Amino acid sequence: MKKVLAVIVACVVAGAAFAAGSNELVINSYMSDQAPKETFQKVVDAFQAKNPDIKVTVNTTAHEQFKTLLPSWLTSKQAPDVVTWFAGYRMQSFAEKGMLEPINEVFPGGSFEAEFPGAFKGPSSYNGNVYFMPQSWYWWAVYYNKNVFAKLGLSIPKTSEEFLVICEKIKAAGIAPIAIGAKDTWTAGGWFDYMNSAVNGGDAHVKLTKGEVPYTDASVKKSFGYIAELSKRGYFMPNAASYSWQEAASVMFRGEAAMYLMGQFIKDVAPADVKDSIDFFKFPVFEGRTEYSVDTPTDGFMIPKNAKNKEAAKKFMAYLATAEAQEAFCKPLGRLAANKKVAVPNADAKRGLDMVLGAKSAMQFYDRDAPEEMAAKGMNAIVDIIANPAQLDTVLTALDKERVRIYAK
């Protein structure tokens, strides 16, 4: 493992060093899945055709390794010129340390707002400067197997009461009501975001991810308690902790589970013949609170402070911001473009967009809104609660100790 990392670092450093000599643009990307990787390459090729004097190199690193390596790239004197990253806290924590280059002036329309919805500016900025170029975003929702719902004659649940009723019916039919691939603990992060914001409201949820509310608070206990209750009633699929997110998804594709709280990318892994029988609905209303929040993780790009070729990097950023470049990336992948001039790619995305526009507030995702360590421990806690709901209080007490330490800095 370490050797692999070392080789990757060596290659990247060597690549960056080489770039220093000529007009080369080095992009480090985490888009390692086949579809996004190829689509991004097309965007790069189009930029290359417009700028023949710049030689563009894309270094692709697997997602998890990328997250581990990024801090060392940003602090390196041989930093890449452009890197992929996430909007929100995860970007801001780098900006706070002075490791990013502001990109206020690169927007082709003259300002951030000329290209993107105003709501995106907050998660893309720190202290009044824009550091992040949003590219695509997607939504999280409750995905479900339409065939299972049709077979059992179920309709879409709008409230928690209706949700519990259909869970019971599904369970009685010998099908797991809720799929979750808890081996990838981030799948529990969606439950944290949606349950806590549904029960306590978006503002309270933001306070929690900022570390301002104890995890032992009665409000948090209540929302985690709902998750524990679903587990006590046996609504989560058995052996969830042994399934990766894709494995759990295929359980739902096969009709052995009915619902899965997941990001839009679940469609990427659905086989062609079941794609059309998978649909989504909005997370149900809890405790009569009709205002809701949605997870809308936004992916994009930043320029490291130590980038060698900032001029080319900014040119590339300006191109990435255009409707043309955003459409070229988002349309084939069925994601929503950040640029507001890009048309919605399909009917699915239109419904996703409507759901987001109807929301009172948007979240990036637990592990993007909170420090990674806090999110990792929080997601572990939810997995523990699902596995062992009786331990709720013990788990939350331990989690809050971590909160106190992590936010103390």
Add this chain to the structure above:
Amino acid sequence: MTLKKDKLLPWAFLALPLAMYLIWVILPVFQSLLFSLTHRDTIMYGRKFIGLGNFVRLVQDPQFHIALANNLVWLVFFVGIPIPLGLGIAMLFNQEYPGARLYKTLFYVPMTLSFAVIGTIWAWIYHPDFGALNTVLRLLGLEGATRQWLGDKRYMTLALVFVGVWRQVPYVMILYLAGLKNVPEELVEAAMIDGASWGQRFRHVVIPMLAPATVVAVTISVIDSLRAFDIVYVMTNTKARAAEVLASYMYSSAFHYQDYGYGSAIAVVQFAITFAFIVAYVNNTLKNELQR
């Protein structure tokens, strides 16, 4: 003049490897020691010393206690099982009979696979719903014995240790097979003529002659158990708090959470424990060398 040259020449040859060893091995050890006394962001964003703060946190950290206890489990099983089992298999293969070579090779196969491959395969075997282990148990009518091997806190570490042991046994076997080649035939025959039974020959001739091989096998198993990481990382996604060992906890603290100071502190503890065993081993080897 010649004397001086004789003394200098080896050092001239050693200079480059020694310098590399100093820079890439010895220096980082001391750097880790230094980092372990600093605040989380130290390596990346400027140094801030906090004394023994990280070590105080270690003492109070329940997750660290779990990792330490798990390493102890690894150690006990890594010494307790592969040594006698490896010796037994080696004794079995030390005789000539048809197919001995084939069996030897088959036993050695796990050693040729990387931990990543082994971990992936065993993660499938352990899968509660479609894995081989639970499937076999169900076929035998032992539904009650099926477990969520890698998802249930209680079985995780043992399930992982088993895989490690499975790979360690052939390693120890090879060490003992080599050792057995050094046991002089005449010595065993002499004991036979003196009327020693098989058990007596084994106990009083073979075992003592195998002492050097045993020292190597035990030391290597101890060190391997302390640096257990690959299997834990591959099979549990490193998010398995219950199966965490020192190396994996060090990795996630330093590289996932960017808490380099704390990660270094864990590394220092791991180093200290391993170092104690290495000193004992080197001490033992040197003593034997000097006796000869």
